[in-house]
Amino acid sequence: FEEFQELTASEFFRKNKQMLGFSGKIRSLTIVFHELITNSFDAAEEAGMLPEIKIDLKRLDKDHYILRHTDNGPGIPENFVTKVFCTMFAGSKFRNIQSRGQQGLGCSGCVLLSQMTTGKPAKIISxxxxxxxxxxxxxxxxxxxKKNQGLVLDKKVVEVKHTGVCLELHFKDVSYSLSEQGAFEYIRRTMIANPHAKIVFRDPTGHKYIFKRASDVIPPLPKEVLPHPRGVTADDLIFMAKHTDKRRFRSLLTSSLSRMSTKRVNEIQKLTGIDLNKRPKDMKWEEAEQIVDLFAKMDFMAPPTSGLIPIGEAQIEKGIVGILNPEFVSAISRKPVTYRGGVAFIIEAGIAYGGDSGRMVGDQRKAEIMRFANRVPLTFDQGSCAITEGLKSIDWKRYGIRDMESAPITIFVNIVSTQVPYLSTGKQSVAPEPEILHEVRQTAMTVARKLQKYLRAKKAEKEEAMR
Amino acid sequence: FEEFQELTASEFFRKNKQMLGFSGKIRSLTIVFHELITNSFDAAEEAGMLPEIKIDLKRLDKDHYILRHTDNGPGIPENFVTKVFCTMFAGSKFRNIQSRGQQGLGCSGCVLLSQMTTGKPAKIISxxxxxxxxxxxxxxxxxxxKKNQGLVLDKKVVEVKHTGVCLELHFKDVSYSLSEQGAFEYIRRTMIANPHAKIVFRDPTGHKYIFKRASDVIPPLPKEVLPHPRGVTADDLIFMAKHTDKRRFRSLLTSSLSRMSTKRVNEIQKLTGIDLNKRPKDMKWEEAEQIVDLFAKMDFMAPPTSGLIPIGEAQIEKGIVGILNPEFVSAISRKPVTYRGGVAFIIEAGIAYGGDSGRMVGDQRKAEIMRFANRVPLTFDQGSCAITEGLKSIDWKRYGIRDMESAPITIFVNIVSTQVPYLSTGKQSVAPEPEILHEVRQTAMTVARKLQKYLRAKKAEKEEAMR
Ligand SMILES: Nc1ncnc2c1ncn2[C@@H]1O[C@H](COP(=O)(O)OP(=O)(O)OP(=O)(O)O)[C@@H](O)[C@H]1O
Ligand SMILES: Nc1ncnc2c1ncn2[C@@H]1O[C@H](COP(=O)(O)OP(=O)(O)OP(=O)(O)O)[C@@H](O)[C@H]1O
Ligand SMILES: [Mg+2]
Ligand SMILES: [Mg+2]
Structure with missing residues (x-):
């Protein structure tokens, strides 16, 4: 035990940067783009603005770049800057509101990678x-x-024309690539799910790409979605009770859970015999278990639909048509349901057939899956993702797709939630929670059925024409 | 920014327990066994003892168990108990020595899961x-x-007959299963790679299984393996320089890197013109980069072979024969090489054909991969593991295996390292570092060639017999 140590989060991730997604030169740079773009989108949307980002990637040498990333969000107040960029597990996204960020790691991870590969400090204008x-x-x-903190090497007041963050980071041992795993494809996929955003990207050759807005409609702001009684655990109630400022347990229930009215609380008090007027700290585990068991038997309305903001069927179809030009497209956005802990989520999907659908592998077009979580493209770890597992588990032959290995099909899936259960801190694959797998399967079968209907009609038409 | 928060590691993992591997009822219980067994094996081996564990899993109700886990290790001193069991990122395995644990999360994760599912405290006798x-x-x-700390509810001096840890944890929402994903199969696989250990397991039906020792030889104790100059980064040198108590940079080099002699240091000083007598803190990034670039051009001996302790070819073959009774078996343990950061690792593998090799899927025997890291079975996340990727990337047809989907083959792979680059804190899959993929491929081809030789000889014999 002489060697017993406590590591800070930053020390741990320095030893394990592959857990932040920084594994391989191409993937590392794509993950940097991903972390900075998602932060800027979240920031602009929270401020009620259409996101606009300017990215300049300058190549200094082989695998050596300077990245300048500028957004039009509300910026970061001076006293929060070091926490935002130099402290891991620090952020504003730990609440029950849908956002792309949720871990407090993203941009600190980018600063860490920059420092580890070049020794250069990060420059920020806010x-x-x-x-x-x-x-x-x-x-x-x-x-x-060592300390999971920031060191300010220099600070000065500057003139700015508008709010926003401008970040300059140097990187070595990363590689810009036009492949599927690269940063350019990441931007392209981001635009499909975020038509209201604009990205101006100057690549290492100096070529300037303008990814224009396809929509001027600001998506509605997501609202707080409280945990649903169906699935909330005894531990959740006890944890909330321990850290609440509410004086009575009953007010904790009505303020912390969705679909929890005073009438319900009285019903619960009557059926369990537990005095819900007592102080939250006096609630015992056994009583919390009784309450949660009763919740499971009661009839609650489904989670409210207003808190989560899906992309929507019309927009999914529009996005797919925009990039794939398919002969058939159909989208579906399911109702909110919950997974373990009473956390609400929505699965939405689109299927495209023909045109540029599917992915060229050799000279074959094989079925392609495009995964998204809260409108963010998931590029890596496809093999371990619940979305992949759910889609592969249905029998596509039954829907007329004889061989997914040679079918010009693209399936687009987006999971929307206040808390996406990622499998790792790299945030590229979703855990196979039973309720999520079920929803993905149901969604897959629905769009498969629509495709089947189209293919049958197409075949019938063909046969008709041949007579 | 009113909602800006800093989470502790325990708060983060409470929200994301799937990242500790606790995803699904069967997997959650298997992971608990995994974390406690690996801790006991590490502890006994460090104390130079043959590990002996007693596990008692009592079923109280559906998905409701009490687990009692007792080992014969050196125990835990009283003043370290709360840090061991209630603080995340706290442990004694952060050094450059091969061990099963390396994150400081394992048993704290088990205590967290126990508390989250039952509200019960953990009981420890040390x-x-x-x-x-x-x-x-x-x-x-x-x-x-909230604080990533332990609260001692009760403490008293007790009589113990010998050193060791006895831990009692209650769990709900977990499930004991005899399936491949379950705890029993985990124990079975652990015994293949750890023939010097003994496990007595009383399952929920009361049935007592005794997994006997197949060997009385204590494996040699792994030694510290310093980072190798080939692959160590400028950031590593600067980080070491910042936190060393050495007075001169040259002594930091000779004491912190393997294969770094005074002669070498003088050579480096001469070729770079950098004064290596200066204080470590005065070393600049650009100079560290120069030194690291020079390392890459110099001729260093491969990493020392004594620090890492592989299972060994004889033992791998013995372990495989013991459980699969195959008609052919062959093992190989490669030499140490390094991956990014100069971290040494060894890949060893065994291949078995016939007998009970392979896995029954329906009425077919298909090829089965058994993955291990530092002698620990990796049961989950097979799809994203570098071992799987490396094995699948070779063309088995070239070695006479026409169809891996219907071949009675088991391939056993173990990676040995002072720092295994896991993809997530769940520690079930290895990151696809290029050097690791390369070694797995080379190893796979070697064992495939041996199998091919056997199958050809078998076929020739058969044809001979038919004349
Ligand atoms: N461009 C930005 N504009 C305004 N605020 C920002 C910006 N980038 C980051 N922030 C703030 O800094 C916090 C930390 O960002 P970081 O990326 O580290 O974590 P996160 O986005 O909360 O979660 P995740 O790790 O999942 O990305 C954010 O929660 C946000 O409050
Ligand atoms: N049975 C035991 N006997 C003696 N020491 C133990 C035992 N279990 C745990 N420890 C000590 O407690 C520390 C923390 O254990 P924990 O499982 O949390 O982390 P770890 O084993 O170091 O890493 P990992 O998270 O990869 O398992 C260990 O490093 C070890 O020093
Ligand atoms: Mg972020
Ligand atoms: Mg451990």
Whole structure:
């Protein structure tokens, strides 16, 4: 036990950067783009704005780049900058609201990778409003990996024209690629699910790509979705009770769970005999278990539909048509359901056939899966993802697709949730929770049926024409 | 930013217990067995003892168990007990020595799962030696999830006959299963790679299984394996320099890197012109890069072979024969090489044909992969593992195996390293580092060639017999 140590989160991830997704040169750079783009999209949307990002990737040498990333979000107040960029498990996305970020790791991971590969500090310019007044600050930061904190090497007031974050990071041992795993394809897929965003990207050759907005409609702001009584656990109730400022357990119930009215609470008190007026801290585990068991038997309305914001069937079809030009497309956005812990989620999907659907492998077009979570493309770890597992588990032959290995089909799936159960901190695959697998299967069968109907009609038409 | 929070590691993992491997009822219980067994094996081996574990799984109700796990290791000193069981990222395995544990999460994760599913505290009896004297303490603990610390609910001195840890945990929402994913199969596979261990397991029906020792030879103790100059990064040198107590950079080099002699250091000083006598803190990034670039051009001996302890070819073959009774078996243990960061690793593998080799799927025997890391069975996440990727990437047809889907073959692969690059904190799959993939492929081809030779000889014999 002389060697017994406690590591900080940053120390742990420095030893295990592959767990942040930084494994391989191409993937590492794509993950950097992913973390910075998702942060900027979240920030702009929370401020009620259409996201606009400018990315400049300059190549200094082989596998050596400078990345400049600028957004039009509300910026970051000066006193939060070091926590945002140099502290792991620090963020504003730990609540019950749908957002792309949810771990407090993303941009700190990028700063860590930059520092580990080049030794250079991160440069940040943040334009933000303080009491209505526009302020600008430029900071040069390094991460103190042992302490999970930031070190400010330089700080000065600067003039900014509008709010937003401008970040400059140097990277070595990463590689820009036009392949499926590369940053360019990542941007392309991001645009399918985020037609309301604009990205201007200057690649290492100097070529400027403008990914225009396909829609001027700001998506509605997601609302807080409280845990649903169906699935919330005794541990959740006890944990909430331990850390609440509510005086009575009954007010904790009505304020922390969805579909929990005073009438319901009285019903629960009557049926369990537990005094729900007592202080939250006095609630015992056995009583919490009784309450949760009773929840399972009661009839609650499904989770509210207003909190989660799916892409929507019309927009999915539009996005798919825009890039694949298929002969057939059909989308479906399911109702919200919950998985373990009473966490609400929605599965939506689109299927495209023909045109540029599917992926060329050699000279064959094979079925392609495009996975998304909260509108974010999931590029890697496809083999271990619940979306893949759910889609592969249905018998496509029954729907007229004899061989998925040679079918010009693209299946687009998006999971929307306040808490996506990722399999690792790399956030590229979803855990196979039974309820999620079930929903993916149901969704897959629905779109498969629609495709089957189209293919039959097409075949009938063909046979008709031949007579 | 009013919602900006910093989470502790325990808070994060409570929200994301699937990242500890606790996803699904069967898998969750198997992972608990895995974490406790690996800790006991590490502890006994470090103390130079043959590991002996007693596991008692009592079923209280459907999906409701009490687990009692007792080992014969050196125990845990009283003042370390709460850190061991209630603090995440706390452990003694963060050094450059091969061990099964390496993250400081395992048993804290089990305590967290127990608490989250039952609300019950963990009970620990620890027998340990303090200044040669045998001491015993019994403690009842809960994890303070917000603070990543332990709360001692009860503590008392007890009599113990010998050193070791006895742990009692309650679990709900877990399931004991005899399937491939279950705890029993996990124990069985553990015994293949750890023939020097003994496990007595009383299952929920009360049936007592004795997994006897197949060998009385204590494996040699792994030694510290310093990072190898080939692959160590500039960041590694700067990080070491920042946290060393050495007075000169040259002594940091000779003491922290393998194969680094004074002669070498003088050579490096001469070729780079950098004064290596200066204080480590005065080393600049650009200079570290120069040194690392020079390392890449110099001729270093391969990593020392004594530090890593593979299972060994004889033992792999013995273990395979013991459970599969095959008609052919062949094993190979490769030389140490390094992956990114200069971390040494060894790939060893065995191939078995016929007998009970392969896995029954329906009425077919298909090829089966058994993956191990530092002698620990990897049961889950097979699809995303580098071992799987490496094995599947060779063309088995070239070696006479026409169809892996219907071949009575079992391939056993073990990776040995001071730091296994797992893909997630669930530690069930290895990251596809290029050097690891390469070694797995080379190993696969070697055993495939041996199998091919056997099958040809078998076929020739058959044809001979038919004349
Ligand atoms: N461009 C930005 N504009 C405004 N705020 C930002 C920006 N980037 C990051 N932040 C803030 O910094 C926090 C930390 O970001 P980080 O990417 O580390 O974690 P996250 O986005 O919360 O979760 P995840 O690890 O899943 O990405 C965010 O929650 C947000 O509050
Ligand atoms: N049965 C045991 N006997 C003695 N020491 C133990 C035992 N179990 C755990 N420990 C000590 O507690 C530490 C923490 O154990 P824990 O399982 O949390 O992490 P780890 O084994 O170091 O890494 P990992 O998360 O990869 O398992 C170990 O490093 C070891 O020092
Ligand atoms: Mg983020
Ligand atoms: Mg452990």
């Amino acid at each position: 334009g933000y409003k303080e009491k209505g007044e526009l302020k600008g600050v430029q900071m040069t930061l390094k991460m103190d990996v | 027998g340990y030696k303090e200044k040669g004297e045998l001491k015993g303490v019994q403690m009842t603990l809960k994890m303070d999830v």
